[in-house]
Amino acid sequence: MQFVDPHIHIASRTTDDLQAMARAGCMLVAEPAFWMGYDRSDPRSFYDYFRQLTEWEPKRTANYGMQYYAWMGINAKEAENVSFAREVISLLPEFLDRPGVLGIGEVGLHKNTRNEVLTLLTLIELAAQRNEQLLFHTPHLADKYRGTRMILDLLRADSRIVRSRVCIDHCEEHTIRLALDEGYWAGITLYPTTKATPERAADMVELYGPERILVNSSADWGPSDPLAVPHFMSVMRHRGHAESLIRQVVYDNPMKFLGQSRHFRMKC
Amino acid sequence: MTETTMTEMLDREFLTIRGRFLDLAAAIDRFDRAEGDVADDPRWHQIQQVIEILASPNGHRAERAQLALSLNYSEDWRRIYGV
Incomplete structure (x- = not known):
């Protein structure tokens, strides 16, 4: 069965990973801009990073027969310096107009500070003005519940935001219902130790149904697995779930969500 | 979504749960052997x-x-x- 990984950091992965993903049935990936493991020293560093995501990584991925899309944004971890972040945000419109760019992401909160909120409000404003799709990073560990509630508060206060074009990512057991109940897409990230395991993701699909749920590897430079989505698929099969249900979660849902972007072009 | 019985579930999950509980019990036992409070x-x-x-x-x-x-x-x- 073919699958989509709607959140993976290809820039941090090797060609061996790309080959393994393609052999496992991956036909499309989406890469959000994120924290590359170090704080960049100058806003212009992001210009080159955005070029990497819009020029180089699509070619590298195409070598293995997979389609590539990117999201543009400044991550919450580098959002604390508001003036720095605003300089980066000023670079975004040029890249948001490029083919293969889905919208603004991953943006959100990290430690839930006031400055992070100020940067996020600027990003939400840009998205609303340009009618862009949004992909939200929710915080790690103990900060996740508070940060997710704060992000949902900000979105609820802006009537211009179309909820069906927003994904609240890295949902876990205590946040997924919050996102789904308010009409957003809920992303579940499959990590070996933090976030959710494939088994817990399957539990959440069983509890809440497959509608508006996306599963992703978010594989990056840390402990993560670029084959996490097929791992989830095998857990679902082992539990006796129908192939049609599995396909809905790993293929139909991401195609439906990503397909709302004006730059999305399905290549058969 | 599936019609798994509790017995089937136990067959499937028992060894995993057993292993994780033993890991957890052993980790908490380590606190008993450590210094401090x-x-x-x-x-x-x-x-x-x-x-x-x-x-x-x-x-x-x-x-x-x-x-x-x-x-x-x-x-x-x-x-x-x-x-």
Whole structure:
């Protein structure tokens, strides 16, 4: 069965990973801009990073027969310096107009500070003005519940935001219902130790149904697995779930969500 | 979605649960052999709280354990932050 990984950091992965993903049935990936493991020293560093995501990584991925899309944004971890972040945000419109760019992401909160909120409000404003799709990073560990509630508060206060074009990512057991109940897409990230395991993701699909749920590897430079989505698929099969249900979660849902972007072009 | 019986579930999950519980029991035993005291450490209280949730008869244990391990949310955060 073919699958989509709607959140993976290809820039941090090797060609061996790309080959393994393609052999496992991956036909499309989406890469959000994120924290590359170090704080960049100058806003212009992001210009080159955005070029990497819009020029180089699509070619590298195409070598293995997979389609590539990117999201543009400044991550919450580098959002604390508001003036720095605003300089980066000023670079975004040029890249948001490029083919293969889905919208603004991953943006959100990290430690839930006031400055992070100020940067996020600027990003939400840009998205609303340009009618862009949004992909939200929710915080790690103990900060996740508070940060997710704060992000949902900000979105609820802006009537211009179309909820069906927003994904609240890295949902876990205590946040997924919050996102789904308010009409957003809920992303579940499959990590070996933090976030959710494939088994817990399957539990959440069983509890809440497959509608508006996306599963992703978010594989990056840390402990993560670029084959996490097929791992989830095998857990679902082992539990006796129908192939049609599995396909809905790993293929139909991401195609439906990503397909709302004006730059999305399905290549058969 | 599936019509798995509890017996089938136990067949499938028993060894995994057994292994994880033994890992957990051994990890907590290690505290008994260590020096010092963590009785006042909030993380220790969180561990005790999650053990109680696991042993409780009510459902949604994963969700309740997550909340026990989370920072509190205050509805008036926007007023506090002035945004």
